Amino acid sequence: MSAVFPVSPLSESVPESDVPSGKHLPHVRFLDRTVEVRPDETALDALLRGGVDVAFSCRGGVCHACLMHCREGTVPGDAQRGLSDHLKERKYLLACQCRPTSTLVLERPLPRDLRTTCVLTQVEGQGSPVLKLHFEPMRTLLYRTGQHLRLLTGGPDEPVLRLTSRPDDEWVLEAELDCPTGEPPVAWLRGDVPFGHEFEVWGPVEPDVVAGATDPCVASCHQVAGEPAGDVAAVTQGERPVHTELDAPRPDPGLWRELDEGRTVRRVLEDFYAQVYADDRLASFFEGVTMERAIGKQYSFLQEMLTGEKVYFGERPRNSHHWMVISDELLNYRQALMVATLEKHGLSPEQIARWTRVEEHWRRDLVKSAPWPRKIGEFEFPLHGFAKEVLSEGSMCDHCGSEVPSGTEVLYHLRLGTISCAACAPAVGRDTAQG
Numbered sequence: 001m002s003a004v005f006p007v008s009p010l011s012e013s014v015p016e017s018d019v020p021s022g023k024h025l026p027h028v029r030f031l032d033r034t035v036e037v038r039p040d041e042t043a044l045d046a047l048l049r050g051g052v053d054v055a056f057s058c059r060g061g062v063c064h065a066c067l068m069h070c071r072e073g074t075v076p077g078d079a080q081r082g083l084s085d086h087l088k089e090r091k092y093l094l095a096c097q098c099r100p101t102s103t104l105v106l107e108r109p110l111p112r113d114l115r116t117t118c119v120l121t122q123v124e125g126q127g128s129p130v131l132k133l134h135f136e137p138m139r140t141l142l143y144r145t146g147q148h149l150r151l152l153t154g155g156p157d158e159p160v161l162r163l164t165s166r167p168d169d170e171w172v173l174e175a176e177l178d179c180p181t182g183e184p185p186v187a188w189l190r191g192d193v194p195f196g197h198e199f200e201v202w203g204p205v206e207p208d209v210v211a212g213a214t215d216p217c218v219a220s221c222h223q224v225a226g227e228p229a230g231d232v233a234a235v236t237q238g239e240r241p242v243h244t245e246l247d248a249p250r251p252d253p254g255l256w257r258e259l260d261e262g263r264t265v266r267r268v269l270e271d272f273y274a275q276v277y278a279d280d281r282l283a284s285f286f287e288g289v290t291m292e293r294a295i296g297k298q299y300s301f302l303q304e305m306l307t308g309e310k311v312y313f314g315e316r317p318r319n320s321h322h323w324m325v326i327s328d329e330l331l332n333y334r335q336a337l338m339v340a341t342l343e344k345h346g347l348s349p350e351q352i353a354r355w356t357r358v359e360e361h362w363r364r365d366l367v368k369s370a371p372w373p374r375k376i377g378e379f380e381f382p383l384h385g386f387a388k389e390v391l392s393e394g395s396m397c398d399h400c401g402s403e404v405p406s407g408t409e410v411l412y413h414l415r416l417g418t419i420s421c422a423a424c425a426p427a428v429g430r431d432t433a434q435g
């Protein structure tokens with residue numbers, strides 16, 4: 001797609017209901033839109049081609065941003081790869097991995113089904129009416145101080161944890177748990193502190209949501225009502241915490257010199273990105289980015305970080321990775337690949353630690369459980385959605401490859417920059433589900 005044109009949010013003006021063609025092809029319905037799924041498409045591809053605003057990030061089955069609940073239809077087995085048994089049983093699927101064999105009716109995840117496993121690290125105040133729990137969530141939880149988590153026990157009165165930590169300050173969360181009689185409401189908190197004990201929570205939500213609903217489903221229905229299509233995590237996890245961009249780490253010009261004034265850095269990056277582009281878990285993030293660009297940007301970024309010279313003219317990691325749902329685990333995986341590459345190129349353990357220190361500095365700007373908008377100053381750029389645009393010069397449809405002459409109206413995906421021609425986009429209908 002080569003055309004350049006200004007974009008404006010489309011909101012409600014996606015072409016309505018041309019009746020889906022191809023009677024023999026399955027359809028996928030999400031919210032109130034129905035799209036025919038072409039033989040080479042996933043459910044996510046079809047929805048995006050049709051201008052349906054759905055959450056996604058890696059498109060490789062890694063980040064789970066495209067997790068959806070299947071209300072009707074048969075879930076293809078591959079679409080559930082990597083999901084917990086809990087979600088599989090409840091007919092969840094990853095839209096980016098789903099090649100429907102029959103018509104599917106999909107919906108956003110039901111908040112009551114989304115749980116987070118946490119690991120207990122410390123307990124304070126045993127015997128007192130309020131216990132303080134310190135614990136690490138197994139995925140980044142976006143929360144605000146004062147929000148509540150429901151401790152999932154399977155019992156009728158599941159206790160509530162009040163979050164007291166500050167999202168920007170702490171990796172390990174802190175929360176209070178009421179024990180009016182001095183006796184903890186869950187058995188595993190009685191007696192010796194079970195350091196490393198795993199437990200599940202639901203939330204975070206505003207205090208009144210947990211307090212007012214004994215069934216999380218009730219709470220979730222209130223919370224989600226009227227929400228626009230958007231990221232799952234934002235729906236289930238409340239507002240994003242205020243997050244300021246990090247400053248650069250201290251330069252280490254000695255390391256740059258030791259790495260042959262950057263020549264070893266370039267060799268390492270060429271080798272590293274060759275592996276990244278061939279890697280099942282990482283490659284999909286780089287779709288549409290040439291390897292030369294990735295290497296070049298990373299090289300000048302590292303040069304600036306190590307030498308302190310202003311040679312990098314790209315965005316800071318928080319913005320350049322704004323849409324990428326990267327878990328701690330995925331970042332560790334990338335880190336292990338980098339360390340192995342550095343070893344291969346003869347760096348000493350001490351040099352590897354200094355290199356890793358620079359990359360590790362940015363962890364908090366990279367790891368997240370939902371995309372966040374690109375932000376410059378106070379201005380946030382749109383994260384999701386489509387615009388209807390008239391091409392100022394001829395281009396090609398990114399879905400069927402046909403030529404689109406200048407002056408034609410197309411559907412433009414704000415983040416991907418892809419266009420759907422008239423023949424591809426109108427395969428969308430409202431309330432025309434076949435299944």
Ligand code: HEM
Nearest residue numbers: 285286289297298301314315317320326330331334359362
């Ligand atoms: C799993 C981890 C990571 C993934 C999946 C990832 C992915 C990507 C992708 C796809 C791009 C290209 C963006 C574009 O050109 O539009 C990129 C650019 C970049 N990444 Fe990462 N990255 C990861 C970790 C890191 C780390 C740890 C650092 C810090 C050293 C980093 C620094 C950068 C920089 C400086 C750019 C260039 C930004 C720009 O073009 O303005 N990335 N990354």
Ligand code: FES
Nearest residue numbers: 057059061064096
């Ligand atoms: S798992 Fe589907 S977009 Fe990442």
